[in-house]
Amino acid sequence: MTQPPAAMPYPPPPPPPNGRWQPERVDPLPGTEFGLVQLRVEPITSGLAIGSLLAGIGSILVSTLVLCFGIIGASGGWGGWVGGAFTVLSVLAGAGAVIVGIVARRQIRRSGQVGQVRFTGAGLGMAGIICGSSGAGIALLSLTLTLVLQLSS
Template identity: 60%
Template structure:
């Protein structure tokens, strides 16, 4: 085993894997040895909170269309407002969950990337989830009001 003085040859960095999951940022030689310390650059990961928020927001919009459909179809028979109210509750809960999840994701993304911590990405996905959740809850509430008005007029 050959020991190099501090001014000896630089350690050899192994090639990164083919999937590109990491790449060496820098190599610090360990004094008095032939070894070096490799500092890796880690690829940022997508925030799961942001993705979940977008999924919940889209689900809120889809359920809010059910509120409108059931509210208008059942208005003449008297059951429209009741069924629309049940689906409106589900849509509002999904929308509120999407907004809360998006806010948590944006805080997670903003606080990530400090020294020694994983960096998250997906702020745009979180913003889209926040908007979809708010729009879905709003459409559900407006559709419920519309179905109650149409049901009372019938």
């Protein structure tokens, strides 16, 4: 039968001056003057989620180049080539944003167990997925519009 932990005869030590490490729990070690301190670890925003959002925003920005160059160059005959090149870039960035966003949301969902860092940023991951798929879709629709304009002139 285990005994409940005895009260510590002294208060826990103060945290370091920077204040990042706050003790969450202090368990005294019976028969000694020592205690086991469990520190509170602050949650960390997932870098994968941030990267997913940045790639998704980049995909949207590149998809606007597809539209701009496609419309400008449609009458000259070069709009489809330039728009196609930027479409490939936008679709690759968008697909990367979607894949990394899914991985980030899985990482966030699985984090926070005992002894592990807790990640936050599920909304950032979802925004990256949405922006990436939107950017790729806008680029493909812009290329279609460019090719229709180019072939009709």
